[in-house]
Each structure stands twice: as structure tokens, then as C-alpha cells.
Amino acid sequence: MQAINWQRPWLQGWQETGERVARRAAAGMPLAQALNAEAGAPVRFVPQDELPAELAYEDYIFRSRQCPTRDNLHDFFNGLCWLRFPQTKQRLNQLQAAQIEAQGILPTRGPVRDALTLFDENAALLSAPQPLWDALLAKDWPTLFIKLRPLWAQARLYLFGHALLEKLVEPRKPITAHVYRAPAAINSVADLDAWVAQDLSAEKLASKPFAPLPVLGVPGWWPDNENFSFYDDSFVFRPQRPLS
Template sequence: MAPGVERIDWAAPWLQPWQTRGEPLAAALQAAGVPVHAALSAAPAPVRFVPQSDLPEGQAYEQFIWDTRCVPTRDNLHDFFNGLVWLEFPQAKRRINELQAQAIAQDGVGAVRGPLRDALTVFDENGALLQAPAALWQALRARDWQRLFIELRPLWAEARLLLFGHALLEKLVSPRKPMVAHVYQAPQAIKSIAALDGWLAQAMQPQPWDAKPFAPLPVLGVPGWWPGNEAPEFYADAQVFRPPR
């Protein structure tokens, strides 16, 4: 089973949207002691989860998934959360994989990813969706942290931040103040994750995604996500809440 699943705090605010599906899956892993790919494969998904050893040596991971609809999976937290995102956002994950495969077909696999593959990887690993009033988005894009988190703090009651990146979910098992999400704007009117999944899959287009249309957001600054951010001084840390360049 995946080492570390017992450390996941499903009551953490950032994991609450994932709790219904993720907590029973983690419990099953602990109880049965089966490999992560086997536990994930018990749930309906557009792909199968297979052992990492099924990935042929020298073949690109993304291309293998596109060609076979099989996701090579290791027994670790990183791949556990990757599988969880596949189960919760199947259309968006499939769209990411489609665009990655198209970029590989066009540019090949080099030492450096092209702009589109790089942007897709950033979001896949570290992305999040933010549904928020326009004033919050304006302050976020301006990196006006004082306005975003203190002056406009009441507006966060109308916002929802939904993590997507599986590396970010993994890192937040041991939360630290400097952790930053790459945030993409989603419409406030969409309520269900299933509807967000379909919208995101449609929104992912080579342009403007190749330009990384994301905003950096220190996730533990979100009101209600971390006890320390009740104090205004929390946001005075310029190493985390960096001013605009």
C-alpha cells in the first residue's frame, strides 16, 4: 500500500472536497494492504491503473497513457493522489493527457518540455481552481495580499478554492506556509465537481494555456484554512507573500 496514507487528515479544509471518495479508498488500502493501482482500479474510471513496471523503458509516461488508457502507478502518496484526481476529474485529466500526447507527436520528447506541455504539467502537479468574486481576483492578480486577505476577507465566504494538482495534495499532507498553488479562474455559477470537470476539459486549449494563465496563491493564506492566518502579521512574510515583480 502507499506509505503515508495513514497520515492524511481528511478533515483538513483543502481535503474536504476529496474526503467522500478518498477516505474510504485510503482506509481500504490500509486494511487490505493491496498495491495502490489495485485499489484505484476498483473504482470506475476512464483509465486502468497498472503497476509502474508496465511502462516500457524509454517510453514517455504521457504517451503510454494515451496509447493504452493505462496509468503506471507506484505505491506512494504522489500516485495515490494522482489516481484520486483521475477518479474525481476524469474529463479534465483525459484532456490534459490528450494535449500532452499531441504536443509529443508534434515536438517529440526532448530534454526540455515545450510551453504547452510545461503549462499542463504545472497545473497537473500543482494547480487549483478558484471560484471567487471579481474583487478577489483583481487583488490576487495584482499580488495585493493586504487587500486580498485582510481588506476583502469577508468576500472569501463567497469563494471556493478546489485543489487539482496531485503533487500539491501530497505536499499538504505535511502543510508548510510557503506552499503555493497555480490557480486558474473558474466560474462561480458552477457548483458540482462533475460540472467543473466538464467545464475545465473544455477550457483547456493550446492557447492561452501555453502562456500559463495561472496566478500564484499561497494556499495556507486562505481564510479558514490555517489558524495562523487569523493574525494580520501572517501575511507580512515577504518570502511567501511576495510583492509584484
């Protein structure tokens, strides 16, 4: 696995567990075993080859409470997500399994499974004052990042998606999260995990309750955005499409 700079702002809260797991893996321990050495996950991590050919990945996890794991960075962060957000990960898996039970495995996932996968891979959770959320929904980037910049001191952005975390090991300006709104009265990651797990439903996810956010634009997350010309890149900070 690649070296990870745990001092990045978006990895706050992930470092202690992540470093322990990474050390075990670097010493030659299979990643599944390195993750199982930590407490807190509602699943047991197993090597990828234990996934039966006849079962879908999410269905196997639901039935067996075992998570097939490859020795790579993507599954490293997936394992960390199971450890840090156990209730949310379990809820996503339950919803995936319910969709598979109802519809079987189709050539395309359908809107609910697409949204579940998008959340699992690329979601971030934002607790923020209403004006920030309004500007984000409007893709009003100058207001969001410049005019309202002081309000970000009252916001909390928690990355969740394991593919998102993997991409940010090598930060690039276009990396964009799909943001899901969290309430302001969240005092800990455990409280956030419990709230999201309770809030998620197939109906809500089918409505695509996400807002795109280029994460390196977040104040304090990337030195280059202290120069406000950073936000002039319309290929990254795309304007709202006009209503037809």
C-alpha cells in the same frame, strides 16, 4: 503511505473516496488495484513496471488507457484526481500526447508541456468575485486576505494538482498553488470538471494563465491566518515586481 488528516479544509470532497482507497492500500492491496476498485476513472491503473521503456508516460496513458502507478503518496493523489476530475485529467493527457506527437520527446518540454505539467501537478481552481481575482493578480495580499476577507465567503477554491495535495499532507506556510480561474456559475465538481476540460487548450496554457496563491493564507483554511501578522512574511507573500 503517511496518515492523512481528511478534516483539512482543502480535502473536503476528497475524503470518502480517499479513505476507501487508503484503507485498501493499508491492508496490503497494491495501490493500482485499490484505485481500480473505484468507478469513474477513464483509465485503468497498472503497476509502474508495465510502462514500456520506449514510451513516455503520458504517451503510454494516451495509447493504452492505462496509468502506471507506484505505491506512494504522490500516485495515490494522482489516482484520486483521475477519479474526481476524469474529464480534466483526460484532456490534459490528450494535450500532452498531441505535443509529443508533434514534437517528439525533447531534452526540454517546451512552454505548452511545461504548462500542462504545472497544471497537472500544482493547479488549483478558483471561482471568486472579480475584486478578489484582481487583488490576487496584483499580489495585493493585504487587500486580498484582509480588506476583502468577507468576500471569500462567495469564493470556492478547489485543489487539483496531485503534487500540491501531497505537499499539503504536511502543511507548510510557503506551499503555493498555481491558480486557474473558473467561472462563478459552477454548482458542482462535475460541472467544474466538464468546464475545465472544455476550456483547456494548448494556446491558452502557453500564455501561462496562472496566479500564485499561498494556500494557507486562504481565510478559514489555517488557524494562524486569523492573526493578520501571518501575512507580513514577504518571503511567502511576495509583492508584485515593479514594471521595468
